[in-house]
Amino acid sequence: MTTFTGILTVGIKELSMRCGYCKGKIGFWRGLSDREFCNEEHRRRGRAISARNARESLIYGDEDLYDLVQDEKKKKQKSSKLQAQIIVVLSTIMIGVLAFSAATGSTGPQNLGPKAISLTGEFAKSNPIVAQANEYLKGIIPSESPVKIHEDFSQGVKGWVGGRASEWDSDKGRMKPSSLKIWKPSVKLADYRMEFEGQIDKNAMSWAFRAPDLRNYYATKIVVRKNGSLPVADIVRYAVVNGFERDRQRLPLPISVRPDTLYHVQMSVRGEHFVTRVNGQIVDAWTDSKLKRGGVGFFAEKGESSSIHWVDVREEREGIFGRLFAMGFFVSPVNLYVITD
Numbered sequence: 001m002t003t004f005t006g007i008l009t010v011g012i013k014e015l016s017m018r019c020g021y022c023k024g025k026i027g028f029w030r031g032l033s034d035r036e037f038c039n040e041e042h043r044r045r046g047r048a049i050s051a052r053n054a055r056e057s058l059i060y061g062d063e064d065l066y067d068l069v070q071d072e073k074k075k076k077q078k079s080s081k082l083q084a085q086i087i088v089v090l091s092t093i094m095i096g097v098l099a100f101s102a103a104t105g106s107t108g109p110q111n112l113g114p115k116a117i118s119l120t121g122e123f124a125k126s127n128p129i130v131a132q133a134n135e136y137l138k139g140i141i142p143s144e145s146p147v148k149i150h151e152d153f154s155q156g157v158k159g160w161v162g163g164r165a166s167e168w169d170s171d172k173g174r175m176k177p178s179s180l181k182i183w184k185p186s187v188k189l190a191d192y193r194m195e196f197e198g199q200i201d202k203n204a205m206s207w208a209f210r211a212p213d214l215r216n217y218y219a220t221k222i223v224v225r226k227n228g229s230l231p232v233a234d235i236v237r238y239a240v241v242n243g244f245e246r247d248r249q250r251l252p253l254p255i256s257v258r259p260d261t262l263y264h265v266q267m268s269v270r271g272e273h274f275v276t277r278v279n280g281q282i283v284d285a286w287t288d289s290k291l292k293r294g295g296v297g298f299f300a301e302k303g304e305s306s307s308i309h310w311v312d313v314r315e316e317r318e319g320i321f322g323r324l325f326a327m328g329f330f331v332s333p334v335n336l337y338v339i340t341d
Contacts, residue, residue, distance in 0.1 A: 020280050021046040046280070146315035147192070149185050153308070159184050162214050162297070174307040176201070177298035182211050186295030186313045194267040194296045196311035199260070200224060205306035209269055212294035215243040219299075220276060220284075222253060222263060233257045235276065235283055239290050247288070255281055267296075270316055 017026040017035050021042035030038060037043035151159070153175040157168050163179035170176070186192070198205050204223040211217030217240050226232035238248035255278055266277040276284040298308055 020277075023280075146317055147185070147189060148312075148314050149183075150310070150312050151183065152310045157181060160297075171307065174309050175298070176305060176307055177206070177300045180208060180211075180214055180217070180297055180299035182208070182214065182217075182295050182297040183311070183313070184295070187212060188293065189295060189313070189315055190293035191270045191316045193314045193316055194269065194311070195265065195314075196308060197262060197264050198306055198308040199262055200306050202303070202305035204301070204304040205263065205308075206299050206301065206304065207265070207267075208297040208299060209267055209274075210291040210294040211297050212291070216241055216291060217294060217297065218274070218288070218291060220267070222265075222278070223250075224257075227259075229259075231257050231259060235278075237276075237284065237286070239288060241290055246290075249286075251284060253278070253283055255279060255283065268316075 017031055018024065019026055019038035019042055020036045022038065024038050026035065026038045034043065037046055153170060153173060156170060157175070160168075160181040161184050162181040167178040168175055168181065169178075194207075194209055196207070200222065204221050206219060206221040208217040208219050219236075219238055219240060221236040223234045223236050224231050225234050233253040234250050235253045236248065236250045239246045264279050268275040268277075272287045272289045274286055274288070275282060296311065296313055298306075298311075300306060
């Protein structure tokens with residue numbers, strides 16, 4: 001009889017995820033299967049808001065947005081049930097492993113006795129089935145935790161590259177961008193969620209993502225089209241490839257704005273799919289394959305001015321293991337052994 005067990009190092013830490021509807025904190029167990037809403041009622045209401053904006057986008061002329069939003073919802077619904085089942089199975093295995101360790105006093109392979117065989121050793125090389133399973137596990141279990149970084153500009157523009165430091169002004173803990181600067185710790189990332197908070201001081205607020213350098217990046221802007229007591233704004237997006245702008249699109253921003261509006265922006269960057277949320281509502285979604293990886297940044301063109309309060313970047317990984325690592329559920333990868341009786 002062959003029994004598979006594992007030696008896991010498990011850590012739980014405080015989560016900082018916020019509900020997309022009420023902005024309240026999402027609990028630990030809820031966060032295992034849903035990192036966007038704190039309960040089902042708020043998920044339903046949040047989806048209703050997003051669906052209404054998506055339907056309205058048909059009026060604005062961006063027919064692709066509605067289809068992308070519906071596809072995203074279907075994928076989440078299909079995967080959430082499977083992820084919940086995997087969590088239950090994984091938790092059962094973890095409890096069993098911890099119980100076995102407590103009963104035997106084992107802390108590693110050296111205490112498992114002479115019949116303990118590492119799945120990554122000679123046994124794996126001589127057994128095709130075990131070797132294939134080992135390769136599969138290597139592919140789905142990340143070797144390190146995803147990148148999670150935060151910037152509040154309390155140290156100025158340290159860690160940002162491009163242009164002169166004096167080109168960006170600081171005002172009461174808020175950064176006012178000028179020429180494009182890229183956040184260096186994010187440059188090597190491919191899939192991630194960018195989240196920041198800022199205000200438009202004059203005409204527009206602009207940001208960049210998937211920026212490996214200053215001549216290649218995707219740009220998005222919230223541009224005030226009509227000033228006054230009830231301003232009207234647009235969202236503008238385009239790509240810059242080898243220093244040349246391409247594929248500029250301009251769409252009405254389907255949310256109410258005021259001169260003092262504080263914009264909470266979330267950019268989902270995953271593969272060729274990009275989704276922009278402003279103040280909890282989906283305002284744009286599209287696909288593009290020009291740039292595969294790169295960091296985030298901010299800039300302001302001539303006649304524009306904005307204030308950025310803070311920015312977070314959280315690397316996104318596919319699959320349940322990536323989600324558990326992203327939440328800090330595991331702090332080290334799994335080491336598997338086989339014990340033969």
